[in-house]
Amino acid sequence: MALFRHGVRVADDWTFPAEGEAFPDSGPVALPRARLIAEWTALEARNAPLGVVIASGEKLDGLEAILPRLSLVKLVIPRYADGRLYSIARLLRDRYSFAGEIRASGDVLRDQVALLVRAGVDTFDVAHEGTARAIETGGIVAVTHHYQPASNDAAEAHAAPGARPWLRRTPVPFPLA
Amino acid sequence: MYRYDEFDHAFVNERVAEFSDQVARRLSGELTEDQFKPLRLMNGVYLQLHAYMLRIAIPYGTLSSRQMRRLAHIARTYDRDYGHFTTRQNLQFNWIRLADMPAILKELAEVEMHAIQTSGNCIRNVTADHFAGAAADEVGDPRPYAEILRQWSSIHPEFTYLPRKFKLAVTGAPNDRAAIQVHDIGLELKRNAKGEIGFAVFVGGGQGRTPMVAKRIRDFLPEADLLTYCEAILRVYNLDGRRDNKYKARIKILVHEMGEDEMRQAVEREFAAIGRTALTLPAEEIARIQSYFAPPVLATLPAHSDVLDKAKAADPELARFLRRNLHAHRTPGYGILTVSLKPTGLPPGDATSAQMDVIADIAERYSADEIRVSHEQNLVLPWVCLDDIPAVYAALKRAGLATPNAGLVTDIIACPGLDYCALANARSIPVAQRISERFAALDRQEEIGELKLKISGCINACGHHHVGHIGILGVDRKGEEFYQITLGGSGDETTSIGEIVGRGFSSDEVVDAVETVVETYLKIRTSPAEKFLDAYRRVGEAPFREALYADA
Amino acid sequence: MSANPQQARKAKVFRPVVATSNDLATGAVVFRHGDGTWSIDIGRAEIAETPEDGDRLLARANADQDACLIVEPALIEIIREGGFVRPVSLRELIRATGPTVPLPPEAYAHL
Numbered sequence: 001m002a003l004f005r006h007g008v009r010v011a012d013d014w015t016f017p018a019e020g021e022a023f024p025d026s027g028p029v030a031l032p033r034a035r036l037i038a039e040w041t042a043l044e045a046r047n048a049p050l051g052v053v054i055a056s057g058e059k060l061d062g063l064e065a066i067l068p069r070l071s072l073v074k075l076v077i078p079r080y081a082d083g084r085l086y087s088i089a090r091l092l093r094d095r096y097s098f099a100g101e102i103r104a105s106g107d108v109l110r111d112q113v114a115l116l117v118r119a120g121v122d123t124f125d126v127a128h129e130g131t132a133r134a135i136e137t138g139g140i141v142a143v144t145h146h147y148q149p150a151s152n153d154a155a156e157a158h159a160a161p162g163a164r165p166w167l168r169r170t171p172v173p174f175p176l177a
Numbered sequence: 178m179y180r181y182d183e184f185d186h187a188f189v190n191e192r193v194a195e196f197s198d199q200v201a202r203r204l205s206g207e208l209t210e211d212q213f214k215p216l217r218l219m220n221g222v223y224l225q226l227h228a229y230m231l232r233i234a235i236p237y238g239t240l241s242s243r244q245m246r247r248l249a250h251i252a253r254t255y256d257r258d259y260g261h262f263t264t265r266q267n268l269q270f271n272w273i274r275l276a277d278m279p280a281i282l283k284e285l286a287e288v289e290m291h292a293i294q295t296s297g298n299c300i301r302n303v304t305a306d307h308f309a310g311a312a313a314d315e316v317g318d319p320r321p322y323a324e325i326l327r328q329w330s331s332i333h334p335e336f337t338y339l340p341r342k343f344k345l346a347v348t349g350a351p352n353d354r355a356a357i358q359v360h361d362i363g364l365e366l367k368r369n370a371k372g373e374i375g376f377a378v379f380v381g382g383g384q385g386r387t388p389m390v391a392k393r394i395r396d397f398l399p400e401a402d403l404l405t406y407c408e409a410i411l412r413v414y415n416l417d418g419r420r421d422n423k424y425k426a427r428i429k430i431l432v433h434e435m436g437e438d439e440m441r442q443a444v445e446r447e448f449a450a451i452g453r454t455a456l457t458l459p460a461e462e463i464a465r466i467q468s469y470f471a472p473p474v475l476a477t478l479p480a481h482s483d484v485l486d487k488a489k490a491a492d493p494e495l496a497r498f499l500r501r502n503l504h505a506h507r508t509p510g511y512g513i514l515t516v517s518l519k520p521t522g523l524p525p526g527d528a529t530s531a532q533m534d535v536i537a538d539i540a541e542r543y544s545a546d547e548i549r550v551s552h553e554q555n556l557v558l559p560w561v562c563l564d565d566i567p568a569v570y571a572a573l574k575r576a577g578l579a580t581p582n583a584g585l586v587t588d589i590i591a592c593p594g595l596d597y598c599a600l601a602n603a604r605s606i607p608v609a610q611r612i613s614e615r616f617a618a619l620d621r622q623e624e625i626g627e628l629k630l631k632i633s634g635c636i637n638a639c640g641h642h643h644v645g646h647i648g649i650l651g652v653d654r655k656g657e658e659f660y661q662i663t664l665g666g667s668g669d670e671t672t673s674i675g676e677i678v679g680r681g682f683s684s685d686e687v688v689d690a691v692e693t694v695v696e697t698y699l700k701i702r703t704s705p706a707e708k709f710l711d712a713y714r715r716v717g718e719a720p721f722r723e724a725l726y727a728d729a
Numbered sequence: 730m731s732a733n734p735q736q737a738r739k740a741k742v743f744r745p746v747v748a749t750s751n752d753l754a755t756g757a758v759v760f761r762h763g764d765g766t767w768s769i770d771i772g773r774a775e776i777a778e779t780p781e782d783g784d785r786l787l788a789r790a791n792a793d794q795d796a797c798l799i800v801e802p803a804l805i806e807i808i809r810e811g812g813f814v815r816p817v818s819l820r821e822l823i824r825a826t827g828p829t830v831p832l833p834p835e836a837y838a839h840l
Binding site for chain 1: 184187188191192194195198199207212215216298328329330331332333334335336337338339340404412415416420450451454455456459462465
C-alpha cells in the first residue's frame with residue numbers, strides 16, 4: 001500500500017491497532033467504529049489525534065457526537081466497484097461538516113481518483129500499483145467540467161453569474177486535494 | 178432541441194480524450210481486459226458475440242437531421258452500413274473496431290453526441306415520451322426536465338459505482354408512453370390543485386428476472402426539487418442497495434425488501450436533510466432549459482386538411498397508413514407520424530445508413546429538423562403539417578419505411594437475442610420475423626387491432642416481454658431454443674406484469690402458439706372495440722390456456 | 730465473453746475442441762490455427778483431440794491474450810461433418826458464421 005497526501009507519497013503517521021491489541025499512549029490512533037465508541041472515554045483522555053476506520057458496508061451511525069473530535073476517517077474499499085464510500089465521504093463533508101482527513105484505502109483505480117476527490121476524499125492509500133504510479137507521476141487524466149456540485153465545493157470554480165448554477169470546474173492541472 | 182454551449186463541448190471533448198487514453202492503454206497492454214471492462218462499459222462499449230458493440234446515447238430519444246446523418250455516416254464508415262435502435266431510445270452499432278473508437282467518439286462529439294453512461298452500474302440515458310412537446314394530451318414537455326437530469330447524472334461523482342444500473346424515464350402526459358412504472362425512477366409531470374408544475378415520483382420498477390411495478394412514493398414533487406429528490410433516492414440506494422448478489426442489486430429489490438413506506442420515509446428523511454443547495458432549481462434556469470425545447474414556429478391552420486382528405490380518398494394505402502401511424506398533435510393542422518422500423522420479415526429496430534439519410538432529409542424538410550426514437554424501436558416525425566403528409570408518405574414508402582403497423586401485432590419489440598448478444602439464450606429476431614410474416618396481411622392486422630408483442634432472448638428482458646400484451650421469453654432447454662409465453666403485461670399508465678401461461682414452446686411451435694392466442698382473443702372479444710389487453714383482463718388466462726394446451 | 734468455458738469441461742466424453750476468442754483491436758471472432766495465427770476460418774483451426782492437448786491449446790491461447798493479440802480465449806467443442814468443422818452449440822455456430830437474420834446488402838461487402 002502507498003499513501004498519498006496532496007499527491008505526495010508520505011509515510012503513515014497513524015497507528016491502526018489490531019483487534020485485541022492495546023492502543024499506544026501517544027501518537028495518532030485510529031480504531032474500528034465499534035471499538036472507538038466502546039472505548040471512547042479512555043481514548044478521549046489520551047490528548048492525541050483520534051480516527052475511525054469505516055469498513056465496507058458500515059455507516060456513520062453512532063459517530064455523530066464523536067465526529068467533531070476526530071481527525072481521520074479511513075474508508076476501506078475492498079473492491080473498486082463498491083461505491084458506498086462515495087456517499088459516506090459526501091455525508092461526512094456535507095452533513096457533518098467533517099474537516100479532518102478522509103482517506104480512501106484499498107482497491108482504488110486511477111480512473112476513480114478524481115471522483116473520490118470530488119466526493120470529499122483527500123488522501124489515498126492505494127493497493128493498485130498502476131494507481132500509485134499515476135498519482136506519483138501526475139498521470140491522472142480526468143474530466144474537469146462538472147454538471148453537479150459535489151463535496152469539495154470550495155476547491156472548485158462555480159459557474160459565472162447567469163449560467164447554470166449547478167456547473168463546476170476543477171482547476172487544471174488536476175490537483176490531488 | 179438542446180444545443181451545447183462551450184461548457185458542454187468542453188465536457189464531452191474531455192471525456193473523449195479520457196476514453197481514448199483508456200483505449201490506447203488497453204491496446205498497448207497496459208490495461209488487462211478485467212481492468213478495461215468497467216471503463217469501456219461506462220462508455221457504452223461491449224464485447225458481444227461477433228465483435229465490439231457501441232451504444233450511443235440519444236438523450237430522451239431526440240435527434241436532429243444533422244445528428245441522424247452523422248449516425249448514417251458512422252454506419253457506413255465504421256460499421257456494416259446499418260444500426261439498431263433500442264428500447265432505451267439509443268442506437269447500437271454491432272461491428273465496431275476498438276481501434277476506431279476514438280475517431281467515432283470525435284465524430285459524435287462534433288454533432289453534440291456521445292456514448293457516456295450507456296452501460297455500467299451508473300445512471301443511464303434518461304428516456305422520455307417520444308411524442309414529447311407535440312402530443313395533444315400533454316401537461317408539459319418532459320424533455321427539459323430529462324435534459325436537466327441528464328446533466329446532473331453525467332459523471333456524477335457519487336453515483337458512478339452503484340450496486341447496479343439505474344434508469345430514469347419521464348412522461349409529460351397522463352397516457353404513459355414512456356413506461357415509467359418499469360423504471361428505477363419514473364417521473365410523471367403533472368399540475369397540483371394550485372396549478373403548479375411538479376412530478377408524481379415512482380421508484381423501484383423494473384423488468385429482468387424479477388419484474389416489479391414501481392411504487393408511487395410522492396404524489397407531487399415541486400419541479401424545483403427534482404434534482405435534490407433524485408439525489409436523495411440515489412443516495413439511499415447507493416448506501417443500502419444490495420451488493421452481495423448481482424441479481425438482487427437493483428433498487429426494485431431494495432424497495433421490495435424495505436417496503437414501500439419505509440423506502441418513502443428513508444427518501445423523505447434524506448431529502449429533508451439535504452435541504453436547499455445548488456441543486457434546488459431556480460425557476461429562471463428551468464425556463465432557460467425549456468427555451469431550448471420551444472416548439473418550432475408552426476403555421477396557423479385549420480384542424481382539417483383538405484389536401485390530406487383528397488389524397489386519402491384517392492389512395493387506400495395512405496388511408497391505412499394514417500389510421501395506424503398518424504397521432505394527434507397539440508397544434509391544429511399538424512400531426513405526429515410514426516416511421517415504422519418493423520417491415521415484414523426484417524429485424525425490428527434496424528435501419529440502414531440510406532434509410533437514416535432519407536429520414537434526416539424528410540425531417541429537415543417536413544418536421545422542423547427533428548426526429549424521435551421511440552422505446553418501441555420506431556422513429557417519429559413530431560412536427561408534420563397535415564398538408565405535407567402525402568409527400569412524406571411517398572418518400573417514406575420509397576425507402577421501405579411506411580409499414581402501416583404502429584401498435585399492431587407486427588410492431589414487435591425484440592432484443593438482439595442470440596444472433597448478436599453474448600448474454601442471450603435464444604434467438605429473438607428470427608421469431609419476430611416469422612411472426613411478422615405470419616400476420617403480414619394488413620387487413621388481418623387491423624382486424625386484430627392494438628396488440629403489443631414483445632420478445633426477449635433471455636431473462637434480462639431487454640425485449641420488455643414482461644409488459645407485452647403477449648410476451649415471449651427465449652430460454653435454453655438442453656441446448657434447444659424454447660419460448661415461454663406470457664399474457665396480459667402492459668407498460669402504460671395501467672402497468673402490469675404478464676403472467677406465464679404454461680409450458681414453453683419449441684422454435685417450430687411458437688408462431689402457431691401466438692396465432693392460437695390471437696385467434697382465441699378474436700373469438701372471446703365482446704366487439705372489435707375491446708382490445709386484446711382489455712379482453713384478457715376481463716376473462717383471464719383460462720381460455721388462452723385451454724386453447725394452447727388443448728391437445729396436451 | 731465469447732464462449733462458455735464450462736462447455737468443454739462439462740462433457741463426460743471428451744469431444745474435440747478448438748480455441749476461439751475475439752481479436753483485441755477489431756473484436757472479430759477468431760480461431761487459433763496450428764501455426765499460432767488467428768483467423769475467422771474455423772476450418773483451419775487447430776483441433777485438440779484429448780483433454781491434455783486441450784489444456785495445452787488453451788495455455789497457448791492465454792499466452793496470446795497476455796501478448797495483447799486476442800481477448801478472453803476459450804475452448805469450444807466441434808464436430809467434423811463431411812469435410813467441414815463446425816461448433817456443437819448453436820451459440821458458437823452463430824459466432825462462427827454470423828447472425829442468422831438478413832443483413833442489409835451492403836453489410837455483406839465486409840464479410
